[in-house]
Amino acid sequence: MDRSVSQGLILYQNNCIQCHGEDGKGLGALYPPLAGSDYIDKYPDSLACIIKWGRRGKIMVNGLEYDQPMPSNEKLLDEEITHLINYIQNAWGNAGVYTSPEQVEKGLNYCN
Amino acid sequence: MKRFPLFVLLGLLLMVSCNEGKRLPIIGPRTTLEVDGATDTLYHSIPGFVLMNQEGIEITEEDLKGNIVVADFFFTTCPSICPIMKTQMLRVNEEFATQEDFRIISISIDPRHDTIEVLKDYSQRLGASTAGWDFLTGDLDDILDLAQKGFLVSAAEDSTAPGGYIHSGAFILIDKELRIRGFYDGTKEEKVDLLMRDIKNLEAEYFDS
Numbered sequence: 001m002d003r004s005v006s007q008g009l010i011l012y013q014n015n016c017i018q019c020h021g022e023d024g025k026g027l028g029a030l031y032p033p034l035a036g037s038d039y040i041d042k043y044p045d046s047l048a049c050i051i052k053w054g055r056r057g058k059i060m061v062n063g064l065e066y067d068q069p070m071p072s073n074e075k076l077l078d079e080e081i082t083h084l085i086n087y088i089q090n091a092w093g094n095a096g097v098y099t100s101p102e103q104v105e106k107g108l109n110y111c112n
Numbered sequence: 113m114k115r116f117p118l119f120v121l122l123g124l125l126l127m128v129s130c131n132e133g134k135r136l137p138i139i140g141p142r143t144t145l146e147v148d149g150a151t152d153t154l155y156h157s158i159p160g161f162v163l164m165n166q167e168g169i170e171i172t173e174e175d176l177k178g179n180i181v182v183a184d185f186f187f188t189t190c191p192s193i194c195p196i197m198k199t200q201m202l203r204v205n206e207e208f209a210t211q212e213d214f215r216i217i218s219i220s221i222d223p224r225h226d227t228i229e230v231l232k233d234y235s236q237r238l239g240a241s242t243a244g245w246d247f248l249t250g251d252l253d254d255i256l257d258l259a260q261k262g263f264l265v266s267a268a269e270d271s272t273a274p275g276g277y278i279h280s281g282a283f284i285l286i287d288k289e290l291r292i293r294g295f296y297d298g299t300k301e302e303k304v305d306l307l308m309r310d311i312k313n314l315e316a317e318y319f320d321s
Contacts, residue, residue, distance in 0.1 A: 019195045027199055029237035068237075071191040071274070 001086070001098055008087025011080055015073055024092040030068055032061035035092035044097065047085045048104045049111035052076060078104050135317060136285070136310055139292040140264060157290040159262045163219065163250035166231040171217070171246055173290060179215045180314055181286040182307065184298055185259050185267050185279045187222035188234045192274045193281045197298040198238055201245075201283070207308055209241045213288070214311070216245040221256065221267045221277050223249040264292060283307055287314055 016034075020026050024035030034040065039061045040047065054072035058065055076084070082101045089097050140156025158173050165171050182204055186194040201216060208214045220226035226234075231247040249255075259267035265280035285294040285307060293314060296307040 018192065021199075027195060028239035030198075030234070031195060066237075069189055 004083045004086040004098075005090050007080075008083035008085070009091070011076070011084050012087050012091075015076070016084070019070070024088070024094075029064060029066060032059065032064070032066045034088045035094065037061050037094075040088065041095060044085075044089070044099075045103075045107050045110075047088070047099075048078075048081050048107040051081050051084055052108060053111055078108065081108075134313065136287075136293040136314060139294070155289075155291050156264075158286060158292075159258070161250075161254065161258050161262070163248040163255070164228055165246040165248055166228060166235050168228045171248060176215065176217070176286065177290060178288050179213050180288060180311060181215050181217060182311070183217045183219065183263060183284045183286060184282065185219050185221050185255075185263075185265060187220050187275065187277060187279075188226050188230055189222065190275045190277070193299050197281055197283075200298050200301065200304045202238065202240065203304060204283070204308060204311075205240055205245055208311065209244060211244075214244060217248055218245070219248045219255060219259070221252075221259065221279050222275075223252050223255060265295070285310060285314065288318065 019031040020034050021031075024033060026033040032039070039059065050070065051073055053074070055070045058067045060066075073081075079101050082099055082104045085099045085104065089095055089099065138155045142156060143154045145152045145154060158176065160173050162170060162172050182201070184197055184201060186197060188194075198218075201218065205216055220231065226247075226249050228249060231249055235245070235247050256267050256269075259265050259279070263284050265282050265284065267277070267279040269276065270278045281297055281299045283296045283298040283304065284292060285296070287293050294307065294310055296310075297303040
């Protein structure tokens, strides 16, 4: 599990840090925070789809509305997406839940 | 012939190079003119342009004259280096926001998408104190031309690049006479530290003279 988190950190640095920041706090009202995000707590099953396919349209995170496109990461393998989810769920004092590659694979069947 | 001891010469050299070290270089092609037997050097400067800012106000090179300016090229949907550049530009903005004779311009290289309204929304979401920070849009060809020939940085459409454009991550330091005085990698915190130091050096140049 810790190995998954540490691999997730490297993937985070390569794919996410420029927008969501090293501290996971995002940037202004442009890029939402991942640290302490109520969205992550409420919709943990949506994370795989957001990471793989990006996201468009309005989204509420911690009471603030964001509305910029997040780019897709179609090249990421299911396993790498699992590591990323484990990283953002365990970094910055977040909830600390773990996700398995099977859960990610299943989740990706339900992306809209 | 009188001989100078070596150490005096060395000392003189050192003095000269120290003074030079304080002054920032003037960057770009230069031409020398003969005027009435005297030679005059013409430095490269930012050419004339007409763009619109996030408030819908026309901004030209005349508005920059008399200000120390930091410029960059970006686009609001850029997925790769722009968010970091904007985090760093916010630092510059915060440090110099209250200063007179200082401005920041961020010029969109995707003006078809980045309309005045989009730039207004973006600047507000960024949390920029926009008093001295203009986000500029206009004609695409004019902007690409201005980037390459005016600000001497690369910018082009490229369908294979993330977001559809390639562009330089440079912050460009412009003096009050519209001359380029430095390029700094806007994606690196330590280079932006250098830029902030050089802004102060440039200010000192005007103060001294």
